[in-house]
Amino acid sequence: RKEVEQDPGPFNVPEGATVAFNCTYSNSASQSFFWYRQDCRKEPKLLMSVYSSGNEDGRFTAQLNRASQYISLLIRDSKLSDSATYLCVVNTGGFKTIFGAGTRLFVKA
Amino acid sequence: DAGITQSPRYKITETGRQVTLMCHQTWSHSYMFWYRQDLGHGLRLIYYSAAADITDKGEVPDGYVVSRSKTENFPLTLESATRSQTSVYFCASSESNRVADTEAFFGQGTRLTVV
Numbered sequence: 001r002k003e004v005e006q007d008p009g010p011f012n013v014p015e016g017a018t019v020a021f022n023c024t025y026s027n028s029a030s031q032s033f034f035w036y037r038q039d040c041r042k043e044p045k046l047l048m049s050v051y052s053s054g055n056e057d058g059r060f061t062a063q064l065n066r067a068s069q070y071i072s073l074l075i076r077d078s079k080l081s082d083s084a085t086y087l088c089v090v091n092t093g094g095f096k097t098i099f100g101a102g103t104r105l106f107v108k109a
Numbered sequence: 110d111a112g113i114t115q116s117p118r119y120k121i122t123e124t125g126r127q128v129t130l131m132c133h134q135t136w137s138h139s140y141m142f143w144y145r146q147d148l149g150h151g152l153r154l155i156y157y158s159a160a161a162d163i164t165d166k167g168e169v170p171d172g173y174v175v176s177r178s179k180t181e182n183f184p185l186t187l188e189s190a191t192r193s194q195t196s197v198y199f200c201a202s203s204e205s206n207r208v209a210d211t212e213a214f215f216g217q218g219t220r221l222t223v224v
Contacts, residue, residue, distance in 0.1 A: 008149075043199060043215035043218055044152070095140075095157050099144075099153075101151045102151065
C-alpha cells in the first residue's frame with residue numbers, strides 16, 4: 001500500500017461546479033499536510049497548507065481528518081484555469097515528505 | 110533573475126553514459142532536493158542536501174550521485190544511465206528540511222530520456 005494515495009481521476013467538471021478530492025495517508029505520525037498544484041509539463045507549486053482546524057483560501061477549502069487519516073480539497077465555482085493536477089503532500093518529519101501521484105482535474109466550458 | 114533553474118531542460122542520452130543535471134538557486138536556501146516524477150508515482154526523493162558539503166540519500170538514490178560544493182548549486186549525476194532512469198527530474202530548494210513545512214520552490218524540471 002502506498003503511503004499517500006489519491007484518486008488519479010481525471011475529474012471532468014463544468015465551469016462553476018464544486019469538486020472535492022480526497023487523499024489518504026498511512027502513517028499516523030504524519031505531521032504536516034499540503035496541497036500542491038502542478039500544471040501540465042510544469043513544476044509543482046504550493047497551493048495551500050492543511051491545518052487541523054481546516055482552512056480556506058478564496059474558493060479553496062482544505063480539511064484534515066486525523067482519525068480517518070485523510071485530507072481533502074474542495075474547489076467551489078470551478079474556473080477553466082483550475083484545470084491541473086493536484087498533489088497531496090504529507091510530511092512525517094525531517095526530509096520525509098511524501099508526494100501523492102496526483103489527481104487530474106479538467107474544467108470545461 | 111532570482112529563482113531556481115535547471116539545465117538542460119531536455120536531454121536524450123544512451124544507456125551506459127554518464128549525464129549530469131544541473132540545479133542553481135539564487136535564494137541562498139539551505140536545503141536542496143532532487144526528485145524524479147514518473148507516471149503513476151508521486152515525486153520521489155532521490156537525494157537531499159542540508160548545506161554545502163552535506164548530502165544524504167532519499168527514497169530512490171541508487172544509480173545517482175550528488176555533490177554540493179557551493180550553497181547555490183546541487184548537480185545530480187547519473188553514473189551509468191539506464192532506461193529505468195527515464196523520467197522528469199525536479200530540483201527544489203527550501204529554507205526548511207521539512208519541504209512541506211515551508212514552501213518548497215521547484216525548478217522547471219529536466220526531461221531525461223535514456224535510449
